[in-house]
Amino acid sequence: MIIDHPLCGPRDAREFTVLGDAAWMDRPDPAAPDAAEAFHAYACLRANPAGVTRELWWHEHGDRSWLVVTRDTLSHAVLKVELAEDVARASKAAR
């Protein structure tokens, strides 16, 4: 699998470590009244789609960027690769 890194260009997947679903970026508000349930869902429940999914990949043997990789779990096609930092900033700005 080839990951088209926004900074480093196309890189072999073997340079990366996968954390899991990009839902890991959406850490709930610990002060919210439903925090216990929200954290349970955040850490333990997954949509696990057969199709397009977003995942966090770390360029461990590279520039150590975290990337949000949008992939198809049925075809293994890589559809989009973004810097997680950019995604996180954008989502914070949107909130």
Place this chain on the structure above:
Amino acid sequence: MRLSALTLLREAFSPERTPVWRTPEPKPAYRVIIVGGGGHGLATAYYLAKEFGVTDVAVVEKGWLGSGNVGRNTTIIRSNYLLDGNIPFYEHSMKLWEGLEQDFNYNAMVSQRGVLNLCHSDAQRDAYARRGNAMRLHGVDAELLDADGVRAMAPFLNFDDARFPIKGGLLQKRGGTARHDAVAWGYARGADLRGVDLIQNAEVTGFLREGGRIAGVQTTRGAIRAGRTGVAVAGNTSRVMAMAGFDRLPIESHVLQAFVSEGLKPIIPGVITYGAGHFYISQSDKGGLVFGGDIDGYASYAQRGGLPVLEDVVEAGMALMPMIGRAKLLRSWGGIMDMSMDGSPIIDRTPAEGLYLNAGWCYGGFKATPASGWHFAHLIAKDAPHPVAAAYRLDRFRTGRTIDEKGMGPWPNLH
């Protein structure tokens, strides 16, 4: 038809053959529907009929019987677990394996040639001591070998200049392998003989609802009603359960590859696992070296993996037993694993009445087949779990009563 030496002899000289199972049309309704005609689903149907007297059962399978992970694994059976939530369950499974052939009158080639986990440091030996003692306290066989004990069993291992020295191992002599496809066929045959309808090429496309409860399934071969519906489709749990309204589960689907070499004369006695790298190997009765390692690490439903895992697995294997270098890789395949958030399975009722779930087998599903079927049958028949499988609750992630054998936390690709 009960198999005996006589039936076999008769078959040898007669071209007459009868199908091992019927190919029935689905009836409009059953007492129980099992979704998934893999090992677990077929075993569930078998035990429902045999142990719990529920014979008005249909198994609906989207492809052919045994087309899931029961036909795509490294065939290892063992009960060498660490945690209290797991040991009695897997030991129950082992006991069922031990009586399986006589029980279902079909030779699944259960072969208890031993499972040896190697250790490579004092700390690892201590961890194995803890595990082995936990097994013994549950009445499971376990032996702790030193390096000489390992050498006596497996002199071909690299004791001289291995990357990681072999310090000993944890041996479960009752562990071994079974002929995976035959397990599915034996359960299918046994269930069919007891009146269970095995319905192939029937893909579930939705669930029937009656008020708040699940009342059966919609399939590509029509609607089938049932009082109780059990889902045993590991690998595809999220897809199927989403149709019942469960759009988020403590499960991710991952690809696990397995590999087999060309046939070779016997050289590896039992199952051997490497403690310093992810590598396990056994040799089939036909002579192929059957081996595997880690999952690829990314979510996948594609039933194929990549070369990095193959390379890592083979590097580990060569470090441990360099004699396999001239063996040739014949075939590789990828199965979809239901990786749960703590590495342990789920056998539980769901919040939807009438719907039961058997899922999250990670890559330990094959060895669990008999007990998984038995306990899922118990759960469905009695609407209550048997104490031995009572820890496999769906809500344990909410309560924190997880069963985390590897201690990796809620990262399914690490289990």
Place this chain on the structure above:
Amino acid sequence: MTGARLPEGGLIDRARPLGFTFDGKPFAGFQGDTLASALIASGVRVMGRSFKYHRPRGALTMGSEEPNALVGVGEGPDHEPNVRATTLELREGLRAVSQNRWPSLRFDALALNDLAAPLLGAGFYYKTFMWPATFWERVYEPLIRRAAGPGALSGAPAPGREDRAFAHCDLLVIGAGPAGLAAALAAGRAGLRVIVADEDARPGGRLLAERLEVGGVSGADWAAGAWAELASMAQVRLMSRACVFGVYDGGVYGVLQRTPDGPARNVYWRIHARRAVLAAGATERPVAFPDNDRPGVMLAGAVRALLNRWATLAGRRVTVFAAHDEAWRTAADLAAAGAEVRLVDVREDAPGTAPQGVELVRGGRVTGTRGRLGLTGVRVRDGRGVECWREADILAVSGGWSPAVHLTCHHRGRPVWREDVAAFVPGPDLPPGLSVAGAAAGAVSTAAALCEGDAAGRAAAEALGRAPVRANLPEAEDAPVSAAAFWLVEGVKGRAWVDFQNDVTVKDIRTAEAEGFGAVEHLKRYTTMGMATDQGRVGAVLGLGVLAEITGSGIAETGTTIFRPPYAPVPLAAIAGAHGFRPTRRPPTHGWAEKRGAVFVEVGPWLRAQYFPRPGETGWRQTVDREALAVREAVGFCDVSTLGKIDVQGADAAVFLDRLYANPMLKLPVGRCRYGLMLREDGCVMDDGTVARLAEDHFVVSTTTGGAAGVFRHMEFCRQCLWPDLDVSLVSVTEAWAQTAVAGPRARDLLSRVIEGLDLADEAFPFLACGEGRFEGAPARLFRISYSGELAYEVAVRAGRGERLAEALAAAGADLGATPYGTEAMGVLRIEKGHVAGPELDGRTTPADLGLAKMVSTKKDFIGATLLRREGLADPARPALVGLRPVVAGAGVSPGAHLFAQGAPVDAGHAEGRVTSAAFSPNLGETVALGLLKRGPDRIGERLRAVDPLRGREAMVEVVSPHRIDPEGGRLRA
């Protein structure tokens, strides 16, 4: 007559004769031969035995799809099993042996199985060997296993080097037959970076086996010319003997290249290709008729290849049995070479007239063969139904050709049946970037192959932004071929083989279908059809055809099984390459420790000094006791560089760390350290270490050795994915610093002699202080932290100065009793002190389990805060950390033992905890142990049984505080 070399012709070098042996008997062949061609030319027909019935077998094919002619090559550790004689290039001195026979190839005892064949049909394993119940493992299975095979490993590590490599290209051309060469030429001329990979030692593919001309010259010469032109292009790489075995995601192709003349035996390539053209040709199919497996029954194309490429007439009396026009070519070639040829064409209406010198039987069938160790006769039924036996040395069979679709299916695409060519051709779902040309796509003539290859090459050029160059294609044969699928000869008794190696017959398919295993995947698994070393490349499609005839559903509906990588078997040694498993990491003082005679131990990837024996010491315990005592009584030093070190800088560094650790970090003063406890988001302890604040905006944190990589990953995740707005940056500096723990009552005295520029007096540099001094003029960081519980410091110098520091400490501290100590003594010291480590931090423990509940902040959010409050983690009955001491002096307690109340039954239901760590304490003169015990801290003073059933040990232990040395902490504050 059996096979014989013709006096002239062929692509062999008669000037280079080669001697070799087969089963010890000497033979001769020529450069350019394969083992199989040389053996056949020498009159040898039996080369192997089948798997189940041990039937004598000869070569069926002349390619890598060969199911029968598998041999062992080489002797001793160099032995390689299961080598296809049909692709093994002959070399001087080659020693080959037959396999799966005893005592000899001609007389094989297990051929008795053949007589029991009625009992051993499909599925017989599953119905038998069950009585009596205990016999399976004791009797039946060992017998079955002994019969497994075919070949054997030597059991010793194989000598010789293997290698692996990466390559990149615009276009990968798979196969160097007419289609592949045309594709490569078109792409190469357009300027693409092209790699051509071909299985054979020589380019040309099928052209090498034919007498067809291309562009007015022989096919082989045209191929050689094309190859030469490609070789002249700088951006083209030609790989012969290279089999593309798999198509992986992202345009990655797995390739195995045999490199007999190179420094490595094989090179395993990962080729990244933007586009690929599959031009791997087609494989001929046999036909199912009784006894179609005898040595001498060969595929027609193989007989033709023997004749044209290897100048070998496989036999003088030849029957050709086929269902399509191409077989006529075989008949014509053989007749031209002087053979007595009979052509049995199943078609009544086969077009054309019999080739010169060929006896033609239209609408005929071969209904049987004879000859125990080689074909002697063939029974032919003519169009009127009249049968007669005729003598024959060779039966050349062709049931048609199957395109090599395998690689197109590696992404789970399914081939589709094309009636006009009577073959499965690649389906529409190809792996991205892959196209198919030539025979692999179902093209039947050479001209069509050239044309399709050329088009594919030009299309690739265009797709990649290159202007294709127009060039005229060479003239080539373009005969229309009519083909009809023909699977089996019906209405005759006898066993007809479908999968030759695994001994699957038509009867087995009938049995499987009748028993309910008629789905293709069931059929494969029930009969083992297609699961032998040839992966069904010869027989699988025939088997499907037979199944289709039996069921009456068409072949198109019957479909195929899934083809999986590898296309051809790949040696494991090549996949592993020359690389060892996991590089060994050595800390900065490794060389120094080696000189001091240290004994080393593997700790994760690291090799660390375990202890430093002195002359006269008789066992490791004596050494470790001395080292541990030295730390408590004088001073010791130990390389702790393997601990992870992460540099944290930025205006928000303190905020960042405060969110990361369970205990407060915000107000840690500059120049101070603090123990840091890090949880996972699920509330379990992830790691522990030290947080040191060097400046307002500059921290350095340490991790455990095993946790270093994971903690850094986690911290980067938090920084980039959770809190991107924080002004903080992270660098892993584990390898940059050599860090040494200096511990013991004389630690200050020793360090004062070595470190300059820092006042080490307790008032100036108290417990948990950190600061920078100098060691031999270069910067040295000092942290006053203690793992042992003694007055202790950790000194960090630049990694390259680590050895120098060790030397300086040893030299300066000689009079103080300065003692290097290893990981073993370090373990003793930490257990004495009650510090948790790996055995306690097993990924399932919470801070409270480890006696660290008080550290956890209740006033802030941090990773893990919320889920730590789940009932299962907050349960007061959870096992928690205690110390354990044996009640009887001198008794041992072993880690892994489980804890029981006195009088309680020893079973899982009554276990209350376990021993996690234990060591002999030379300071206390007894074993000290740590354990996790239910409600442990409330049970100090209670006596328990520590039971270790595995090792048959038991000891009475008393529950004590885990802090056995200096619980008040006076020493470390000294």
